[in-house]
Amino acid sequence: MSADRRGPVSGPHVSGPEGAPGVLLYGDATCPRCQLAVLRLRAAPVRLTWRHLVLRARGPRPRALAGALEAAGRQDAFWPVLDAVVADPSRTEDPDLWALARRLGLDVERFDLDRRDEGTTAAIAADLADGLQAGAVGTPAIVVGGGAVEHGVPDDAWIDALLQRA
Template sequence: MSLKPAIGQADHKQGGHKASIEIVEYGDYQCPYCGAAYPILKQIEDTFGDQILFVFRNFPLQEAHRFAMVAAQAAEAAARQDKFWEMHDAIFENQQQLSDAYLFSLAEQIGLDVDQFQIDLEAESTVKKVEDDFESGVRSGVNGTPSFFVNGQKFDGGAEDLMAMLKESTQ
């Protein structure tokens, strides 16, 4: 049995907080399918604005993607300096260059205190946040990335299908 992924205080959210549509994505920063979904999700946010509340949760597939875990930790470390979405976007926009060193370059580019970023990147609480996201995905029946939930229901399809469904449901 899978559990509905309830949105909570620990989640990274953007969009309308009184939105009629909640989208939760479980993603992996190194996954090519997540990388392909990223611009479509941006388009969804631009198109539907405050009608949508978008949540991103880490689901690093470590066996398949060498930098997935450290990239998730980098986004969480950036969150401690209120720059989660800036790091999230920067990682996906530069996915092909992903490496440990490049994450530090991105941290600098988005204006993080790089020394603090280094500390937060390796903090036990940062690793725990990523692991908690992952476990939440497992409990909700996630077995690949990207996985989407719309208003608590697992959405079977990719980002293009999500855009089409949203256009139909808001007409």
């Protein structure tokens, strides 16, 4: 799915009130700056869409975690898993993810299979390609209301300006 930078963003991973300002975040769940961006944007009255921007240079763990998020999303648990990762980023190894899936009531066997399947890999690759095409060169990368890609963690002033424009 391609980012429509002319208007509201959509995708499988959307959170926040209908009608709120749309924010598209290209991120890597292992990136501390992305984790902070998620915390700030999830606390703001915005409609947040997440897309993976997993760069090979960061090693294998970001891709594995993106797979886990996609697998959780197939069981309607994308945001609870991302929130848990953001809350405790030191707990992202496989045993941690299996325990989290169990705590959330997910089918752990399905979760484990889904995070490694071809569809998951394709979704992560599509997000990356979309982000690079949009101009994302690092994480976090943010697109708002059809504008250009902005890089960095949104601060209170940025969020206030976004809400005032809405």
